[in-house]
Amino acid sequence: MTYQENFPEKQQQFAAPPTIAEEEIEVDESIAIQTFGLKKYFGRGYNLVKAVDGINLEVKAGEIHGFLGPNGAGKTTTMLMLAGTLRPTAGKGFIFGKPIGTPAANKLLGVAIANPQFWKTMSAYKYLVYMGQLAGLRKSLAKERAKEFMHILEMTKHGHRLPVAFSTGMKAKLAVAQALMAHPKIAILDESTAGLDPESRFKLVNTIKELAQILNVSIFVSGHILTEIEKLVSRVTIIVKGKIGLTTTIREMRKEFSTGQFALECTNPQQVMQDLFNLGVTSQIFMDHNDVIIFQSEFIDYVYAQLPEILRRNGSSLMRFAPLEVTLEEVFINVISKRYGADFLFEEERLFEERLSRKARRGLKKWR
Amino acid sequence: MSEISPPIEKIEFIPVELLEKKKKKPKKERRYNGLGIIFQKTFLELFSLKRVIPYILLSVIFPFIFSAILTGTLGNIGVMNLDYQIDIVVNYFTFYAFFWNAGILLWLFCGLSATTFISSEINQGTMIFLLTKPIRRSTIYIGKYLGYLVNMIIMQFFSLLIALTTTCTIFRVSRKVFATGMYYFIPIFLFSILIIACVGLILGFLSIINKRVVVGVLVNMLLIITIYFLGIILRLAIPQFYTTYHLYLLDLGYNLSLIFLFFLSGFGFQPIPTFQKNMGLFFGTYPTMLGDTSKYLDSLDPENGITIISSVNSYISPIVSLIVLVSITVFLLILGLIILERKDISP
Ligand SMILES: Nc1ncnc2c1ncn2[C@@H]1O[C@H](COP(=O)(O)OP(=O)(O)O)[C@@H](O)[C@H]1O
Ligand SMILES: [Mg+2]
Numbered sequence: 001m002t003y004q005e006n007f008p009e010k011q012q013q014f015a016a017p018p019t020i021a022e023e024e025i026e027v028d029e030s031i032a033i034q035t036f037g038l039k040k041y042f043g044r045g046y047n048l049v050k051a052v053d054g055i056n057l058e059v060k061a062g063e064i065h066g067f068l069g070p071n072g073a074g075k076t077t078t079m080l081m082l083a084g085t086l087r088p089t090a091g092k093g094f095i096f097g098k099p100i101g102t103p104a105a106n107k108l109l110g111v112a113i114a115n116p117q118f119w120k121t122m123s124a125y126k127y128l129v130y131m132g133q134l135a136g137l138r139k140s141l142a143k144e145r146a147k148e149f150m151h152i153l154e155m156t157k158h159g160h161r162l163p164v165a166f167s168t169g170m171k172a173k174l175a176v177a178q179a180l181m182a183h184p185k186i187a188i189l190d191e192s193t194a195g196l197d198p199e200s201r202f203k204l205v206n207t208i209k210e211l212a213q214i215l216n217v218s219i220f221v222s223g224h225i226l227t228e229i230e231k232l233v234s235r236v237t238i239i240v241k242g243k244i245g246l247t248t249t250i251r252e253m254r255k256e257f258s259t260g261q262f263a264l265e266c267t268n269p270q271q272v273m274q275d276l277f278n279l280g281v282t283s284q285i286f287m288d289h290n291d292v293i294i295f296q297s298e299f300i301d302y303v304y305a306q307l308p309e310i311l312r313r314n315g316s317s318l319m320r321f322a323p324l325e326v327t328l329e330e331v332f333i334n335v336i337s338k339r340y341g342a343d344f345l346f347e348e349e350r351l352f353e354e355r356l357s358r359k360a361r362r363g364l365k366k367w368r
Numbered sequence: 369m370s371e372i373s374p375p376i377e378k379i380e381f382i383p384v385e386l387l388e389k390k391k392k393k394p395k396k397e398r399r400y401n402g403l404g405i406i407f408q409k410t411f412l413e414l415f416s417l418k419r420v421i422p423y424i425l426l427s428v429i430f431p432f433i434f435s436a437i438l439t440g441t442l443g444n445i446g447v448m449n450l451d452y453q454i455d456i457v458v459n460y461f462t463f464y465a466f467f468w469n470a471g472i473l474l475w476l477f478c479g480l481s482a483t484t485f486i487s488s489e490i491n492q493g494t495m496i497f498l499l500t501k502p503i504r505r506s507t508i509y510i511g512k513y514l515g516y517l518v519n520m521i522i523m524q525f526f527s528l529l530i531a532l533t534t535t536c537t538i539f540r541v542s543r544k545v546f547a548t549g550m551y552y553f554i555p556i557f558l559f560s561i562l563i564i565a566c567v568g569l570i571l572g573f574l575s576i577i578n579k580r581v582v583v584g585v586l587v588n589m590l591l592i593i594t595i596y597f598l599g600i601i602l603r604l605a606i607p608q609f610y611t612t613y614h615l616y617l618l619d620l621g622y623n624l625s626l627i628f629l630f631f632l633s634g635f636g637f638q639p640i641p642t643f644q645k646n647m648g649l650f651f652g653t654y655p656t657m658l659g660d661t662s663k664y665l666d667s668l669d670p671e672n673g674i675t676i677i678s679s680v681n682s683y684i685s686p687i688v689s690l691i692v693l694v695s696i697t698v699f700l701l702i703l704g705l706i707i708l709e710r711k712d713i714s715p
Contacts, residue, residue, distance in 0.1 A: 076714075077714075080496075080714055080715075083496075083499070083500045084499060084500065085495075085496055085499040085500065085712070085713045085714065086712045086713070086714060087710060087711075087712055103502040103503060103504055104502070106500060106501060106502040106503075107502040109500065110500075111496075111500035113496055113715050114715075115715065116493070116496075116497075116715070117492055117493030117494060117715065118492075118494065119492065119494055120492070121413070130405070130409065131497060131501070133405045134402055134405055134406075134497075134498065134501040134503065135501050135502065136501075136502060178497070
């Protein structure tokens with residue numbers, strides 16, 4: 001089969017965006033975020049980037065929803081479309097039934113972007129007051145809220161400073177405060193916890209969680225590292241290359257994509273591993289460089305029963321025994337290979353290379 | 369239960385029309401939410417000392433030098449008769465107001481503020497904060513524009529006032545002359561407002577479609593050169609083509625000066641020959657020896673003596689110029705708002 005014959009088929013398989021018919025759009029005012037075939041393309045021709053390619057999102061009211069994906073997956077683009085700063089190429093989106101990009105939708109919305117920048121002449125406190133006023137609060141109320149949120153986020157003593165001089169963490173916190181201060185019905189937080197040190201991330205995550213509960217805000221938060229927002233979210237949507245891979249809860253995701261491996265940490269690991277191997281029910285048993293025994297087993301109940309005896313025999317004490325945690329990378333790879341075939345991630349690169357080599361071949365022919 | 373029933377009776381009492389009015393009011397408020405806040409911020413921000421001090425200084429310096437030189441050539445005007453004083457002060461003030469205070473200086477400062485309406489917010493990355501609030505994009509733009517407009521009008525008032533005061537002080541004329549000057553101050557001020565409004569919209573449009581400040585500054589410079597210096601070159605270099613090929617249609621300076629004189633003549637302004645000579649030289653509004661001289665020679669009237677009062681070179685009516693200017697700016701405003709509404713803005 002020649003390339004030309006192969007190409008259109010491939011393109012359909014991998015790049016054809018799902019088209020949404022008018023009848024399929026059913027706007028529900030009780031759902032926080034709904035999108036129908038939302039698309040955003042940048043550039044033209046050779047530079048065309050399909051940043052978001054027909055995604056159907058659904059974020060329920062009152063939940064904290066994670067939006068996960070590798071860098072460049074289209075998270076920020078999606079969120080900016082929801083916030084009304086980017087206009088969709090195609091598709092529709094609704095926030096509590098209001099079309100995105102309208103003042104009515106923005107009224108219900110608080111947005112904190114990644115890596116926010118600030119006015120160079122405005123102190124943090126004044127900035128918050130200004131933001132509150134723009135979001136529709138009276139000046140007195142905006143001032144009150146600004147003080148309140150600075151207190152909650154432990155920034156009161158930095159209120160008079162210029163936010164341009166803040167650290168990344170402080171800037172992120174300020175952006176979050178700005179998003180939540182008008183008590184919106186839904187807040188969109190783009191990588192608000194990314195790039196923070198563990199301690200301040202822990203604090204910020206807890207604060208956001210508490211605030212969401214107290215203010216009854218739904219939260220749609222993005223990230224590219226699972227552990228960063230794992231503690232925060234109840235459900236996640238995974239986006240890869242501008243398309244939705246899957247939407248589940250964290251717990252289900254772990255179950256579905258568990259590798260069936262177990263990790264055992266104990267003293268005297270060499271002998272314990274030997275004995276485990278001798279049980280005859282384990283496969284692929286090995287020790288990683290932290291002296292943790294990792295193995296797979298079909299008969300894990302039997303292992304559970306025998307383990308105390310093995311440990312006693314070798315005089316070793318147990319430190320940890322648990323199923324091996326899946327990393328987000330593994331979930332990604334699983335999701336993608338399940339949905340689009342194993343080489344999906346490299347498909348575009350392959351097409352690009354083929355196109356190049358075809359050109360080169362043509363050039364070579366001419367030259368001959 | 370008794371607590372609930374009264375409101376039901378009350379509702380029945382209110383006529384339907386009133387109810388509708390009551391419902392409509394909050395909607396209107398919501399729609400214009402943010403305009404005042406954006407206006408206020410822009411207005412106050414533009415009053416920064418970095419901007420006000422150079423503006424006031426520059427608006428003093430030119431009249432100061434100009435009238436200082438004039439006192440050298442004209443001698444002590446304060447001792448002449450009152451009509452002569454008024455003529456001199458009003459005419460010279462009017463000329464350099466058109467050239468400088470309501471001219472180059474105003475264009476410079478208006479341009480510098482207007483080219484950053486939207487582009488500065490985009491460059492700073494703060495536009496996103498405004499866009500994610502429940503405000504229309506057009507409201508953001510208009511709020512900023514109005515803030516700029518009011519700010520510039522106030523600044524321009526003081527600029528002109530200071531210029532007139534400086535002139536009167538240096539010429540050492542009486543208070544009466546100043547009072548007459550204040551009368552002609554009105555058309556000049558009105559003309560300034562027109563310029564402020566138009567420059568704001570023209571360069572504000574530029575701030576929407578282009579985010580590099582350099583481009584805005586360059587376009588502004590180009591406009592200034594076109595208006596204040598291109599006409600003189602055209603009329604000197606190719607006088608024969610100027611009228612035959614209708615080059616005056618492109619001569620922005622000529623059109624602006626027509627509008628300016630139209631404003632002045634509404635207040636009964638009488639130009640003196642020097643004024644006519646200067647305006648004719650720079651903007652071609654009056655016939656000069658340099659350009660098309662036939663009219664100038666025709667108007668020579670022995671009975672008039674040395675004073676030659678020639679009429680305005682009216683290739684086109686000033687009202688047409690005014691209408692064209694206003695329609696261009698309104699068109700740019702609408703186009704700008706449409707472009708802004710569709711624009712993708714990412715941090
Ligand atoms: N303004 C833009 N112009 C062109 N391409 C863009 C623009 N914004 C984003 N992209 C592209 O769209 C893709 C998705 O980007 P983004 O949404 O920022 O990803 P994420 O936030 O998930 O890391 C990237 O490939 C990026 O290069
Ligand atoms: Mg991003």
